[in-house]
Amino acid sequence: MAASMWKDKGQMVFEEQWPLMRPTILKLLRQEPVSRAEWHELFWSVHMVCLWDEKSHAKMYKALQDDILEFIKQAQTRVLTHEEDQSLLRAYISEWRKFFTQCSYLPMPFFQLETALQGKTHNSVQKKPQQNTDDSLVRKLMLDSWNSSIFSNIKNRLQDSAMKLVHAERNGEAFDSQLVIGVRESYVNLCSNSEDKLTIYMENFEKAYIDSTEAFYKLKAPQYLEINGVQNYMRYAESKLREEEQRANKYLESCSIATLNGCCVNVLVTAFKETILAECSSMIKQDETEKLRMMFRLMDRVSDGIAPMLKYLEDHIIHAGLADMMVAAELITQDSEKYVERLLTLFNQFSLLVKEAFDDDPRFLTARDKAYKHVVNDTSVFRLDLPTRLPGPGSSGGVKTQPESRCPELLANFCDMLLRKTPLSKKLTSDEIESKLKDVLLVLKYVQNKDVFMRFHKAHLTRRLILDTSADSEKEENMVEWLREVGMPADYVHKLARMFQDIKISEDLNQQFKEEYRKTKGSIADSINIKILNAGAWARGSDRVTVSLPLELEDYIPEVEDFYRKKHSGRKLQWHHHMSNGTIQFANSVGRFDLDVTTFQMAVLFAWNERPQEKISLENLRLATELPDAELRRTLWLWFFQSLVAFPKLKRQLLICHPEVQSPRDFTENTVFAVNQDFSLIKNGKVQKRGKINLIGRLQLSTEKSKEEENEGIVQLRILRTQEAIVKILKMRKQISNAQLQTELVEILKNLFIPSKKMIKEQVEWLIEHRYMKRSEKDINTFIYLA
Amino acid sequence: MADDIDMEKPVEKSTVSNDCVVKSEKMFSLKRWNAVAMWSWDVECEICAICRVQVMDACLRCQAENRNDKEQEECVVIWGECNHSFHNCCMKLWVKQNNRCPLCQQEWSVQRIGK
Numbered sequence: 044m045a046a047s048m049w050k051d052k053g054q055m056v057f058e059e060q061w062p063l064m065r066p067t068i069l070k071l072l073r074q075e076p077v078s079r080a081e082w083h084e085l086f087w088s089v090h091m092v093c094l095w096d097e098k099s100h101a102k103m104y105k106a107l108q109d110d111i112l113e114f115i116k117q118a119q120t121r122v123l124t125h126e127e128d129q130s131l132l133r134a135y136i137s138e139w140r141k142f143f144t145q146c147s148y149l150p151m152p153f154f155q156l157e158t159a160l161q162g163k164t165h166n167s168v169q170k171k172p173q174q175n176t177d178d179s180l181v182r183k184l185m186l187d188s189w190n191s192s193i194f195s196n197i198k199n200r201l202q203d204s205a206m207k208l209v210h211a212e213r214n215g216e217a218f219d220s221q222l223v224i225g226v227r228e229s230y231v232n233l234c235s236n237s238e239d240k241l242t243i244y245m246e247n248f249e250k251a252y253i254d255s256t257e258a259f260y261k262l263k264a265p266q267y268l269e270i271n272g273v274q275n276y277m278r279y280a281e282s283k284l285r286e287e288e289q290r291a292n293k294y295l296e297s298c299s300i301a302t303l304n305g306c307c308v309n310v311l312v313t314a315f316k317e318t319i320l321a322e323c324s325s326m327i328k329q330d331e332t333e334k335l336r337m338m339f340r341l342m343d344r345v346s347d348g349i350a351p352m353l354k355y356l357e358d359h360i361i362h363a364g365l366a367d368m369m370v371a372a373e374l375i376t377q378d379s380e381k382y383v384e385r386l387l388t389l390f391n392q393f394s395l396l397v398k399e400a401f402d403d404d405p406r407f408l409t410a411r412d413k414a415y416k417h418v419v420n421d422t423s424v425f426r427l428d429l430p431t432r433l434p435g436p437g438s439s440g441g442v443k444t445q446p447e448s449r450c451p452e453l454l455a456n457f458c459d460m461l462l463r464k465t466p467l468s469k470k471l472t473s474d475e476i477e478s479k480l481k482d483v484l485l486v487l488k489y490v491q492n493k494d495v496f497m498r499f500h501k502a503h504l505t506r507r508l509i510l511d512t513s514a515d516s517e518k519e520e521n522m523v524e525w526l527r528e529v530g531m532p533a534d535y536v537h538k539l540a541r542m543f544q545d546i547k548i549s550e551d552l553n554q555q556f557k558e559e560y561r562k563t564k565g566s567i568a569d570s571i572n573i574k575i576l577n578a579g580a581w582a583r584g585s586d587r588v589t590v591s592l593p594l595e596l597e598d599y600i601p602e603v604e605d606f607y608r609k610k611h612s613g614r615k616l617q618w619h620h621h622m623s624n625g626t627i628q629f630a631n632s633v634g635r636f637d638l639d640v641t642t643f644q645m646a647v648l649f650a651w652n653e654r655p656q657e658k659i660s661l662e663n664l665r666l667a668t669e670l671p672d673a674e675l676r677r678t679l680w681l682w683f684f685q686s687l688v689a690f691p692k693l694k695r696q697l698l699i700c701h702p703e704v705q706s707p708r709d710f711t712e713n714t715v716f717a718v719n720q721d722f723s724l725i726k727n728g729k730v731q732k733r734g735k736i737n738l739i740g741r742l743q744l745s746t747e748k749s750k751e752e753e754n755e756g757i758v759q760l761r762i763l764r765t766q767e768a769i770v771k772i773l774k775m776r777k778q779i780s781n782a783q784l785q786t787e788l789v790e791i792l793k794n795l796f797i798p799s800k801k802m803i804k805e806q807v808e809w810l811i812e813h814r815y816m817k818r819s820e821k822d823i824n825t826f827i828y829l830a
Numbered sequence: 831m832a833d834d835i836d837m838e839k840p841v842e843k844s845t846v847s848n849d850c851v852v853k854s855e856k857m858f859s860l861k862r863w864n865a866v867a868m869w870s871w872d873v874e875c876e877i878c879a880i881c882r883v884q885v886m887d888a889c890l891r892c893q894a895e896n897r898n899d900k901e902q903e904e905c906v907v908i909w910g911e912c913n914h915s916f917h918n919c920c921m922k923l924w925v926k927q928n929n930r931c932p933l934c935q936q937e938w939s940v941q942r943i944g945k
Contacts, residue, residue, distance in 0.1 A: 509866060571863045578868035579886030595860045603865065613907055613944030615872040618865070625863035637861060645860075652856040718857065 057099030085152040128204035136225035150181035335400035353410040360414035379456040455499030541580040591669035593649035633723040634732030658715040680707035773828035873915040880920035889917035906944040
């Protein structure tokens with residue numbers, strides 16, 4: 044056959060060849076078997092025609108189109124004979140699948156034609172490598188023809204049928220999901236535009252699917268809510284969201300799933316947001332974590348859904364927390380251990396809620412922190428009154444009080460109980476103490492006035508080191524490290540570390556002192572220990588109190604000073620007798636007792652040595668000891684108070700006063716004191732002739748005077764810190780707006796305290812007045828640094 | 831009344847025996863005393879004029895170099911004949927540039943170094 048064509052090459056014109064080609068083309072369209080010879084023949088014919096008859100290109104294309112259209116018309120007729128939806132779909136899908144398969148085969152023989160047709164505008168050589176079946180002209184012709192003749196006619200019916208099926212499925216009827224999938228595939232594949240294959244699908248199928256989904260739930264959801272209530276509805280919404288997502292995975296292209304989900308969330312959740320959220324508060328109160336979890340998952344998909352939940356959580360924590368503290372107020376204000384335990388129980392309770400209900404979502408953790416901070420810093424249960432203004436730099440007289448939470452003080456007290464040798468610390472194991480200390484640090488994180496904690500903690504540490512009452516020195520030093528880790532200011536932590544260093548140096552010095560005097564004056568070496576400490580690390584200015592030491596003590600002073608001068612030069616010593624203490628022996632008619640006492644107590648008791656039987660008036664004691672009045676009263680009061688409250692085993696008081704008093708202020712000039720000669724220790728109901736008793740109690744390291752100054756000191760330090768920080772910021776920024784200054788200031792100082800707006804304003808004014816900075820001439824809310 | 835009895839009775843009863851005690855030992859006698867004192871540099875001005883840090887603390891340079899506490903203990907004070915005092919570390923660097931006291935401009939000569 045090929046040979047005959049070669050002979051008739053002059054006659055290779057379209058009109059003659061087409062009738063030969065056509066049967067094969069029709070067979071191909073109908074998916075009838077085509078022999079290898081016929082298939083090759085078709086290629087050959089197209090090639091020859093294109094080669095010999097230039098005018099034939101358009102004619103061939105037209106003829107091909109006619110045949111395709113004719114075939115499609117027949118297919119349409121076949122499809123439309125089906126009335127019922129499912130069979131219509133089935134018929135369409137089968138026709139379409141066949142046709143679509145042919146879209147890949149039929150264009151192949153016409154490659155030559157396509158090249159010729161495109162050759163008019165493009166260089167065929169360049170075009171060739173890019174040629175593939177997808178952008179073939181013939182394929183496009185086939186798809187476009189299908190689209191315009193059959194598809195546009197019945198697409199609405201197809202779509203509707205498909206949606207009806209989906210609807211039926213939503214109502215629980217089973218059917219062949221392939222039908223819907225088939226329709227969707229025809230939408231996608233039909234697109235001959237290779238740039239955006241999904242156009243037809245998106246405009247028709249996707250839109251119809253989403254619309255019908257929305258319509259379905261717009262009707263169903265409110266009904267369900269009304270009948271079953273919010274809590275069941277949440278479960279319903281959640282399961283439907285999941286179900287629709289699965290369905291969408293089956294019936295939609297992957298690009299549509301997000302859109303569909305968005306639509307479902309809108310119609311199932313957003314529409315009922317308020318109703319659902321209204322349940323949130325009571326669920327939190329009743330700790331219904333399971334339901335809250337569900338609400339969280341739903342609301343997390345809605346814009347602004349979480350914010351109200353956060354608010355409810357915060358409100359709950361604040362209310363529940365404060366209510367809890369109020370109920371236990373009486374107990375916890377007395378007992379710092381109970382207080383810290385209470386706070387921790389609350390914290391753990393709230394944390395558990397956040398974990399179980401909200402999966403430790405960072406937004407809820409933040410809300411917990413914010414609310415817990417409120418509880419910790421609340422001033423309604425306990426307050427610490429600080430003067431807001433002080434005479435001195437940066438303030439202008441007039442003292443008002445501004446309450447703050449006493450939480451940091453109680454935390455510091457609890458730390459002291461754990462670190463000191465106390466019944467509590469003896470009862471606990473090392474690990475338990477450690478975990479409790481960590482608990483304290485956890486609460487401390489939320490405390491705003493950390494500087495108050497720092498002050499009390501340092502005072503307690505000082506007492507422990509001086510009296511040598513630390514339960515565990517390793518733990519003490521660990522605590523310093525932990526304070527550093529939780530972000531306490533470096534210079535503060537450094538000072539604490541220096542105290543440990545210093546106490547060790549002092550111990551060495553004490554050894555040297557003893558060795559030196561053991562040779563010459565043995566009695567001194569035996570009866571005195573010295574602690575000589577670095578004033579920079581330990582002391583506070585106004586702590587010293589005058590006292591006239593008993594001669595027994597006074598004699599040692601020059602010895603120690605001589606020794607120290609030999610060791611060091613350029614140093615001066617100041618005796619801090621309010622910190623020193625000792626043991627004295629008390630002998631009376633009953634027996635002999637060792638008493639641990641403070642140096643002030645010693646000074647008072649030694650006054651009786653010259654006149655053991657006498658009653659001594661308050662005034663005479665003051666003359667003998669030279670203690671300031673307040674300090675003397677406090678020292679005397681300690682016996683009566685302790686014997687009443689702290690030392691029940693001390694059946695009889697060491698000192699007796701007349702008349703009896705209720706508070707240190709009740710001592711008058713005429714009150715007389717005497718030593719109880721019948722004093723004894725009583726153990727198991729028996730009088731003891733020997734024994735040791737500690738009367739130091741909680742050695743008051745801060746003197747009466749400095750205690751009054753304590754709170755003022757905190758405020759004074761805050762003022763200085765604020766000034767310092769303002770200058771630091773300005774030095775760096777040169778120029779800064781008021782708002783930004785406030786923000787940066789809080790950032791710098793928050794590890795110590797939160798500066799109040801008023802204080803910032805006062806310090807800014809003071810700094811302006813003293814020419815550290817000035818206001819900008821253009822804008823009074825901008826500050827400029829003055830070098 | 832009860833108080834009076836409590837206070838008077840022992841006095842009368844134990845007068846004799848206690849007199850003996852007083853002669854040999856006092857009613858209260860010292861067994862041990864733990865004395866506490868603070869030391870500081872014996873200076874007129876508590877702040878080093880060179881580094882502006884309190885002389886009781888290590889000088890700025892020693893603090894910045896973050897040396898351990900043992901070494902910082904060595905950051906002592908120096909006095910000039912003019913009685914002005916500074917950190918020894920600060921002064922060592924100062925005299926390399928200018929052999930005068932930063933405060934009074936007198937020629938610098940060391941009176942003593944703290945220990």
